[in-house]
Amino acid sequence: MKSRAFNVSVPGAQGAGISADVARRLFRTMCEIRRFEEVASERYKLGELPGFIHLSLGQEACAAGACATLERGDYITSTHRGHGHCLAKGADPARMMAELFAKAQGYGKGRGGSMHIADVAAGVLGANGIVGQSMGLGIGAALSLQVQGRNNVVIAFFGEGASGAGIAHEAMNMAAIWKLPIIFFCEANAFAELSPFGTHVSVPDVAQRAAAYGFPGITVDGEDVFAVYATVRQAVERARRGGGPALVEAKTFRWHGHYEGDPQNYKSDADHAKAQTFDPISLARQQAADVPGLKAHELDDIESKARGRIDAAAAWAAGLQSPPASALTEDVYAEA
Ligand SMILES: Cc1ncc(C[n+]2csc(CCOP(=O)(O)OP(=O)(O)O)c2C)c(N)n1
Known part of the structure; x- marks a missing residue:
């Protein structure tokens, strides 16, 4: 496949250019995200997680493919639907679960919940409940990297x-003018909340918007983790070389509602059927057959270990004591 935007070829799904190690990592990350979201959904239904949660079931290839192109010193900025991004960039699932369960061992001492998970050491500059802010925070981080002369990049995740x-x-305008090392993903x-794509986006592909700012924009199949990885890798390498920003749009599908508990009356029968068939993990299993050196049975082992890691994280978080009510007023005022 040829990418007009980057003027380079993008390996297709057949594992071209993907090593067995990368394929294993991509698969492991997708399985961890899948299990994390399944467990969060189950626990939420049981009334164990306070607040709102927004899940990324069906979207695993996006976070896994994009973040696998990054180094530890690179950054991501995330959204209200950020569990997958945080896990893929290296956040600790146990501390994430503790945050969802509102326990003091969570990333925000259990006070922020799902939409406020951050792990600066891992390069996770925060999930964010304010729509679009990941892009503003992202260019701030990218500017700081540029000013410091660091060879790192930022991926700012956002939705259509x-x-x-x-x-x-x-x-996007500022990133273009200053040639910042950022990928807008x-x-x-x-859907955005209850609104289908075509009712609020004026063009068929969000990637077209990049033309207005004079940097590359490319649309990729968000079910195909290898294609996401290969595409973002090119954008990241270009940004690291000082080539400036790019916009990558992954066409994906949200299996669940906007939030857990959303009755999803706005979805058609075809939409519900698509949630049964659009599955990046199944696709990766098929494609893995073409990755040299990767054996099918390895994937079963990776999947069961990934599930075990997340289940252990959830069991640990659920078993922790809840903080006392008196802790609510801690950290509100600075100590004199
Ligand atoms: C500034 C702002 N406006 C509105 C909202 C309410 N809101 C929460 S999520 C959402 C839709 C976001 O859609 P999209 O960016 O496509 O992300 P998705 O939920 O599909 O992952 C809206 C409008 C908000 N949180 N922040």
């Missing part, structure tokens, strides 16, 4: 709903 926000355009998951 955020693509219409003012900050998206301000951020749009997970076009077919």
Whole structure:
């Protein structure tokens, strides 16, 4: 496949250019994200997780493929649907679960919940409940990297709903002018809250918007983790070389509602059917047969270990004591 935007060829799904090690890592990350979201959904239904949660079931290839191109010193900025991004960039699933369970061992001492998970040491500059802010924060981080002369990059995740926000355009404009080392990664998951893509995005592909700012924009199949990885890798390498920003749009599909508990009345029968068939993990299993040196049975082992890691994280978090009510007023005022 030829990418017009980057003027380089993008390996297709057949494992071209993907090593067995990378394929194993991509598969492991997708399985961990899948299990994390399944467990979060189950626990939420049991009333064990306070607040709202927004799950990324079906979107695993986006976070896994994009973050596998990054180094530890690179950064991501995330969204309200950020569990997958945080896990893929190296956040600890146990501390994430503890945060969802509102326990003091969580990333925000259990006070922030799902939408406020951050792990600066791992390069996770935060999930974010304010739509579009990942892009504003992302260019700030990218500017700091540029000023410090560091050879690192930022991926700012956002959804197609955020693509219409003012900050998206301000951020892309500034990133272009200053040639910042940032990749704007749009997970076009077919809906923004209850609104289908075509009812609020003026063009068929969000990637087209990049032309307005004079940097490459490319649309990739968000079910195909190898294609996501190969595409983002090119954008990241270009940004590391000082080539400036790029916009990558992954066409993906949100299996669940906007939030857990959403009755999803706005989805058609075809939408519900798509959630049964659009499965990046199944696709990766098929494609893995073409990756040299990767054996099918290895994937079973990777999947069961990934599930075990997440189940252990959830069991640990669930078993922790809840903080006392008196802890609520801690950290509100600075100590004199
Ligand atoms: C500034 C702002 N406006 C509106 C909202 C309410 N809101 C929460 S999620 C959402 C839709 C976001 O859609 P998209 O960016 O496509 O992300 P997705 O939920 O599909 O992952 C909206 C409008 C908000 N949180 N912040």
